[in-house]
Amino acid sequence: SQQGEEDPQALSIQEGENATMNCSYKTSINNLQWYRQNSGRGLVHLILIRSNEREKHSGRLRVTLDTSKKSSSLLITASRAADTASYFCATSFFGNEKLTFGTGTRLTIIP
Amino acid sequence: KAGVTQTPRYLIKTRGQQVTLSCSPISGHRSVSWYQQTPGQGLQFLFEYFSETQRNKGNFPGRFSGRQFSNSRSEMNVSTLELGDSALYLCASSLVREGRKNTEAFFGQGTRLTVV
Numbered sequence: 644s645q646q647g648e649e650d651p652q653a654l655s656i657q658e659g660e661n662a663t664m665n666c667s668y669k670t671s672i673n674n675l676q677w678y679r680q681n682s683g684r685g686l687v688h689l690i691l692i693r694s695n696e697r698e699k700h701s702g703r704l705r706v707t708l709d710t711s712k713k714s715s716s717l718l719i720t721a722s723r724a725a726d727t728a729s730y731f732c733a734t735s736f737f738g739n740e741k742l743t744f745g746t747g748t749r750l751t752i753i754p
Numbered sequence: 755k756a757g758v759t760q761t762p763r764y765l766i767k768t769r770g771q772q773v774t775l776s777c778s779p780i781s782g783h784r785s786v787s788w789y790q791q792t793p794g795q796g797l798q799f800l801f802e803y804f805s806e807t808q809r810n811k812g813n814f815p816g817r818f819s820g821r822q823f824s825n826s827r828s829e830m831n832v833s834t835l836e837l838g839d840s841a842l843y844l845c846a847s848s849l850v851r852e853g854r855k856n857t858e859a860f861f862g863q864g865t866r867l868t869v870v
């Protein structure tokens with residue numbers, strides 16, 4: 644079963660704009676990871692944020708985590724056509740390598 | 755450093771057959787997990803191996819099994835294939851540090867299994 648939902652399910656924006664996608668989960672977690680997937684291929688790891696962190700940056704990516712609301716957001720700034728992909732959040736618990744994935748957001752960048 | 759390698763990339767099998775998929779983790783990573791991805795169910799956890807021992811198992815029938823070798827390479831096997839087993843099977847490896855604090859999980863390109 645899925646840990647939670649991602650919102651929106653699909654998002655289309657113009658190249659150069661910022662894209663924001665959200666992830667909600669149901670139970671307490673140890674950390675949350677974001678992944679990108681291109682056309683049914685493997686998952687590319689983007690960023691990991693721990694439960695005691697509120698915000699992390701990596702290049703054009705900014706991730707926030709609100710454990711009180713059980714939610715996270717991924718912001719991609721200055722989007723590029725190559726950012727077109729599906730984005731998934733995945734949660735895990737302390738001492739357990741199992742990842743529980745959200746339903747994913749399909750992002751389309753329009754050139 | 756080489757990434758996670760999965761073989762084969764594509765497979766076509768007939769109902770009732772069995773299949774074995776292989777995963778070589780990133781060098782030094784001792785934890786290997788397997789996931790099934792389908793359009794209907796999304797990404798579902800199958801099982802995780804660490805030091806040749808299965809530590810976690812998802813909610814899949816006994817037809818799905820796996821093992822890990824001393825070099826951390828892992829295989830998963832699906833017996834008596836059903837049409838519903840058609841999916842992308844993904845393997846992930848992670849570096850499990852002392853204290854079992856979760857670290858990043860890195861995925862392979864997956865094996866696309868089609869059951870006809």
